[in-house]
Amino acid sequence: MPLIELVNISRTYRLNQIRVEALRDVNLTIEEGDFVSIMGPSGSGKSTLLNIIGCLDRPSAGTYTIVGNRVEKMNDNQLADIRNQLIGFVFQSFHLLPNLDAAANVELPLIYRGLGGKERRRRAIHALEAVGLGERVHHLPSQLSGGEQQRVAIARAIAGEPRVILADEPTGALDSKSGENIMAIFTKLNKDMGITIIQVTHEEHIAQYGHRICRLRDGQILQIDETQNGRAVT
Protein backbone atom coordinates (compact mmCIF):
# COMPACT_ATOMS: atom_id res chain seq x y z
CA MET A 1 0.00 0.00 0.00
CA PRO A 2 1.53 3.36 -0.95
CA LEU A 3 1.72 6.04 1.72
CA ILE A 4 0.08 8.59 -0.55
CA GLU A 5 -1.90 8.09 -3.73
CA LEU A 6 -3.44 10.91 -5.76
CA VAL A 7 -5.59 9.85 -8.70
CA ASN A 8 -6.89 12.45 -11.18
CA ILE A 9 -6.81 15.18 -8.56
CA SER A 10 -8.16 18.60 -9.55
CA ARG A 11 -8.60 21.70 -7.43
CA THR A 12 -10.62 24.58 -8.76
CA TYR A 13 -10.92 27.87 -6.92
CA ARG A 14 -13.86 30.15 -7.64
CA LEU A 15 -13.39 33.77 -6.66
CA ASN A 16 -16.13 36.19 -7.77
CA GLN A 17 -16.62 35.33 -11.46
CA ILE A 18 -13.13 33.97 -11.94
CA ARG A 19 -12.39 30.26 -11.98
CA VAL A 20 -8.82 29.15 -11.37
CA GLU A 21 -7.84 25.55 -12.06
CA ALA A 22 -4.97 25.35 -9.59
CA LEU A 23 -4.53 21.59 -10.15
CA ARG A 24 -5.68 19.57 -13.14
CA ASP A 25 -5.73 15.77 -13.27
CA VAL A 26 -2.73 15.21 -11.06
CA ASN A 27 -1.62 11.60 -10.56
CA LEU A 28 1.10 10.97 -8.00
CA THR A 29 2.04 7.97 -5.87
CA ILE A 30 4.49 8.33 -3.00
CA GLU A 31 5.85 5.32 -1.14
CA GLU A 32 6.91 5.36 2.49
CA GLY A 33 10.55 6.47 2.77
CA ASP A 34 10.52 8.58 -0.38
CA PHE A 35 11.96 12.12 -0.51
CA VAL A 36 10.14 14.17 -3.14
CA SER A 37 10.85 17.74 -4.22
CA ILE A 38 8.09 19.70 -5.95
CA MET A 39 9.20 22.48 -8.30
CA GLY A 40 7.47 24.83 -10.71
CA PRO A 41 6.86 28.51 -11.48
CA SER A 42 4.93 30.77 -9.12
CA GLY A 43 1.22 29.98 -9.37
CA SER A 44 1.75 26.50 -10.84
CA GLY A 45 -0.09 24.84 -7.94
CA LYS A 46 2.73 23.67 -5.66
CA SER A 47 1.24 24.92 -2.39
CA THR A 48 -2.23 23.78 -3.46
CA LEU A 49 -0.83 20.28 -4.02
CA LEU A 50 0.99 20.28 -0.68
CA ASN A 51 -2.14 21.51 1.14
CA ILE A 52 -4.19 18.69 -0.35
CA ILE A 53 -1.54 16.10 0.54
CA GLY A 54 -1.51 17.56 4.08
CA CYS A 55 -5.31 17.32 4.41
CA LEU A 56 -5.48 21.10 4.95
CA ASP A 57 -7.62 21.33 1.80
CA ARG A 58 -9.77 18.93 -0.20
CA PRO A 59 -9.64 18.22 -3.92
CA SER A 60 -12.53 19.37 -6.15
CA ALA A 61 -12.33 16.08 -8.05
CA GLY A 62 -10.35 12.85 -7.96
CA THR A 63 -9.44 10.49 -5.16
CA TYR A 64 -6.80 10.95 -2.51
CA THR A 65 -5.76 8.08 -0.27
CA ILE A 66 -3.30 8.46 2.63
CA VAL A 67 -2.27 5.26 4.48
CA GLY A 68 -5.41 3.58 3.18
CA ASN A 69 -7.73 6.42 4.26
CA ARG A 70 -9.92 7.89 1.52
CA VAL A 71 -9.83 11.61 2.26
CA GLU A 72 -13.02 12.55 0.41
CA LYS A 73 -14.99 10.20 2.67
CA MET A 74 -13.69 11.78 5.87
CA ASN A 75 -15.18 14.62 7.89
CA ASP A 76 -13.17 17.57 9.20
CA ASN A 77 -12.48 15.93 12.58
CA GLN A 78 -11.17 12.79 10.92
CA LEU A 79 -8.93 14.91 8.70
CA ALA A 80 -7.60 16.72 11.76
CA ASP A 81 -6.78 13.32 13.31
CA ILE A 82 -4.90 12.28 10.16
CA ARG A 83 -2.90 15.52 10.25
CA ASN A 84 -2.14 15.06 13.94
CA GLN A 85 -1.06 11.45 13.71
CA LEU A 86 0.71 11.23 10.35
CA ILE A 87 1.96 14.62 9.26
CA GLY A 88 4.48 17.21 10.40
CA PHE A 89 4.38 20.62 8.69
CA VAL A 90 7.27 23.01 8.04
CA PHE A 91 6.63 26.42 6.47
CA GLN A 92 8.82 29.06 4.86
CA SER A 93 8.09 31.57 7.65
CA PHE A 94 8.63 29.11 10.57
CA HIS A 95 5.26 29.90 12.28
CA LEU A 96 6.69 29.90 15.80
CA LEU A 97 4.86 31.61 18.67
CA PRO A 98 7.06 34.57 19.69
CA ASN A 99 6.33 34.48 23.43
CA LEU A 100 7.13 30.77 23.85
CA ASP A 101 10.67 29.40 24.11
CA ALA A 102 11.95 26.71 21.73
CA ALA A 103 10.89 23.81 23.97
CA ALA A 104 7.39 25.20 24.52
CA ASN A 105 6.93 25.76 20.77
CA VAL A 106 7.94 22.16 20.09
CA GLU A 107 5.62 20.88 22.83
CA LEU A 108 2.57 22.72 21.55
CA PRO A 109 1.22 20.15 19.06
CA LEU A 110 1.82 17.37 21.61
CA ILE A 111 -0.84 18.91 23.86
CA TYR A 112 -3.45 17.81 21.30
CA ARG A 113 -2.10 14.29 21.59
CA GLY A 114 -3.13 14.16 25.22
CA LEU A 115 0.45 13.61 26.43
CA GLY A 116 1.36 14.60 29.97
CA GLY A 117 3.67 17.53 30.69
CA LYS A 118 6.74 15.43 31.53
CA GLU A 119 6.45 13.28 28.41
CA ARG A 120 5.90 16.38 26.28
CA ARG A 121 9.03 18.02 27.65
CA ARG A 122 11.05 14.82 27.18
CA ARG A 123 10.00 14.51 23.55
CA ALA A 124 10.56 18.24 22.88
CA ILE A 125 14.13 18.14 24.24
CA HIS A 126 14.81 14.97 22.25
CA ALA A 127 13.50 16.57 19.03
CA LEU A 128 15.54 19.75 19.64
CA GLU A 129 18.65 17.64 20.20
CA ALA A 130 17.95 15.79 16.93
CA VAL A 131 18.15 19.09 15.03
CA GLY A 132 21.26 20.22 16.92
CA LEU A 133 19.52 22.68 19.24
CA GLY A 134 20.05 20.95 22.57
CA GLU A 135 21.73 24.16 23.81
CA ARG A 136 18.91 26.47 22.69
CA VAL A 137 15.97 24.93 24.53
CA HIS A 138 15.07 28.08 26.48
CA HIS A 139 15.70 30.63 23.74
CA LEU A 140 12.78 32.64 22.42
CA PRO A 141 12.35 32.76 18.62
CA SER A 142 13.66 36.35 18.65
CA GLN A 143 16.87 35.07 20.26
CA LEU A 144 17.49 32.55 17.48
CA SER A 145 18.83 32.93 13.94
CA GLY A 146 16.56 32.21 10.98
CA GLY A 147 18.16 28.81 10.41
CA GLU A 148 17.78 27.96 14.11
CA GLN A 149 14.13 29.04 14.07
CA GLN A 150 13.51 26.73 11.12
CA ARG A 151 15.22 23.92 13.02
CA VAL A 152 12.83 24.55 15.95
CA ALA A 153 9.97 24.28 13.45
CA ILE A 154 11.40 20.95 12.23
CA ALA A 155 11.75 19.76 15.84
CA ARG A 156 8.08 20.67 16.35
CA ALA A 157 7.20 18.68 13.23
CA ILE A 158 9.12 15.54 14.31
CA ALA A 159 8.14 15.62 18.01
CA GLY A 160 4.81 14.06 17.08
CA GLU A 161 6.65 11.18 15.36
CA PRO A 162 5.03 11.73 11.95
CA ARG A 163 5.27 9.34 9.01
CA VAL A 164 5.63 12.27 6.61
CA ILE A 165 7.00 15.81 6.71
CA LEU A 166 5.48 18.37 4.35
CA ALA A 167 7.62 21.45 3.85
CA ASP A 168 6.59 24.47 1.75
CA GLU A 169 9.78 26.33 0.76
CA PRO A 170 11.58 25.41 4.01
CA THR A 171 14.78 27.15 2.90
CA GLY A 172 13.08 30.08 1.14
CA ALA A 173 13.82 32.56 3.94
CA LEU A 174 17.32 31.28 4.71
CA ASP A 175 20.86 32.00 3.53
CA SER A 176 22.45 29.18 1.53
CA LYS A 177 24.48 27.71 4.42
CA SER A 178 21.41 27.48 6.69
CA GLY A 179 19.50 26.02 3.75
CA GLU A 180 22.09 23.26 3.30
CA ASN A 181 21.91 22.59 7.04
CA ILE A 182 18.12 22.10 6.84
CA MET A 183 18.62 19.71 3.89
CA ALA A 184 21.20 17.73 5.89
CA ILE A 185 18.60 17.37 8.66
CA PHE A 186 15.88 16.28 6.20
CA THR A 187 18.27 13.74 4.66
CA LYS A 188 19.06 12.33 8.11
CA LEU A 189 15.39 12.12 9.14
CA ASN A 190 14.64 10.39 5.84
CA LYS A 191 17.54 7.93 6.00
CA ASP A 192 17.74 7.18 9.73
CA MET A 193 14.11 7.46 10.81
CA GLY A 194 12.43 6.53 7.53
CA ILE A 195 10.33 9.70 7.53
CA THR A 196 8.92 10.47 4.10
CA ILE A 197 9.75 14.02 3.03
CA ILE A 198 7.78 16.10 0.54
CA GLN A 199 9.14 19.59 0.00
CA VAL A 200 8.33 22.50 -2.29
CA THR A 201 11.30 24.56 -3.43
CA HIS A 202 12.30 27.13 -6.03
CA GLU A 203 15.96 26.15 -5.90
CA GLU A 204 17.26 23.36 -8.10
CA HIS A 205 20.17 22.48 -5.78
CA ILE A 206 17.76 22.16 -2.83
CA ALA A 207 15.44 20.01 -4.96
CA GLN A 208 18.38 17.70 -5.74
CA TYR A 209 18.44 16.51 -2.10
CA GLY A 210 15.25 14.59 -2.90
CA HIS A 211 15.09 11.22 -4.64
CA ARG A 212 12.63 12.55 -7.19
CA ILE A 213 11.71 15.98 -8.53
CA CYS A 214 8.09 16.51 -9.50
CA ARG A 215 7.84 19.42 -11.95
CA LEU A 216 4.54 21.31 -12.09
CA ARG A 217 3.35 23.69 -14.79
CA ASP A 218 -0.12 25.30 -14.91
CA GLY A 219 -1.53 22.86 -12.37
CA GLN A 220 -0.27 19.74 -14.12
CA ILE A 221 2.69 17.45 -13.54
CA LEU A 222 5.01 18.06 -16.47
CA GLN A 223 7.50 15.36 -15.54
CA ILE A 224 9.07 13.54 -12.62
CA ASP A 225 12.87 13.28 -12.62
CA GLU A 226 14.92 10.87 -10.57
CA THR A 227 17.96 12.50 -8.93
CA GLN A 228 21.38 11.07 -8.08
CA ASN A 229 20.11 10.51 -4.52
CA GLY A 230 17.19 8.48 -5.83
CA ARG A 231 19.49 6.22 -7.83
CA ALA A 232 21.89 5.81 -4.93
CA VAL A 233 19.29 4.36 -2.56
CA THR A 234 17.25 2.22 -4.96
Ligand SMILES: Nc1ncnc2c1ncn2[C@@H]1O[C@H](COP(=O)(O)OP(=O)(O)OP(=O)(O)O)[C@@H](O)[C@H]1O
Ligand atom coordinates in the same frame (compact mmCIF):
# COMPACT_ATOMS: atom_id res chain seq x y z
N1 LIG B 1 -7.64 30.53 -1.92
C1 LIG B 1 -7.52 30.78 -3.24
N2 LIG B 1 -8.53 31.36 -3.94
C2 LIG B 1 -8.43 31.57 -5.26
N3 LIG B 1 -7.35 31.25 -6.00
C3 LIG B 1 -6.31 30.68 -5.36
C4 LIG B 1 -6.32 30.42 -3.96
N4 LIG B 1 -5.16 29.85 -3.60
C5 LIG B 1 -4.42 29.76 -4.72
N5 LIG B 1 -5.11 30.25 -5.79
C6 LIG B 1 -4.63 30.29 -7.18
O1 LIG B 1 -4.26 28.97 -7.57
C7 LIG B 1 -3.06 28.97 -8.32
C8 LIG B 1 -2.02 28.08 -7.66
O2 LIG B 1 -1.63 28.67 -6.42
P1 LIG B 1 -0.49 28.06 -5.49
O3 LIG B 1 -0.47 28.84 -4.25
O4 LIG B 1 -0.71 26.59 -5.37
O5 LIG B 1 0.82 28.33 -6.38
P2 LIG B 1 2.36 28.03 -6.03
O6 LIG B 1 2.88 27.14 -7.11
O7 LIG B 1 2.50 27.57 -4.64
O8 LIG B 1 3.03 29.47 -6.23
P3 LIG B 1 4.24 30.20 -5.40
O9 LIG B 1 5.51 29.63 -5.96
O10 LIG B 1 4.08 31.64 -5.77
O11 LIG B 1 4.04 29.93 -3.94
C9 LIG B 1 -2.63 30.42 -8.44
O12 LIG B 1 -3.02 30.89 -9.70
C10 LIG B 1 -3.38 31.12 -7.33
O13 LIG B 1 -3.69 32.45 -7.70
Ligand SMILES: [Mg+2]
Ligand atom coordinates in the same frame (compact mmCIF):
# COMPACT_ATOMS: atom_id res chain seq x y z
MG1 LIG C 1 3.37 28.37 -2.89
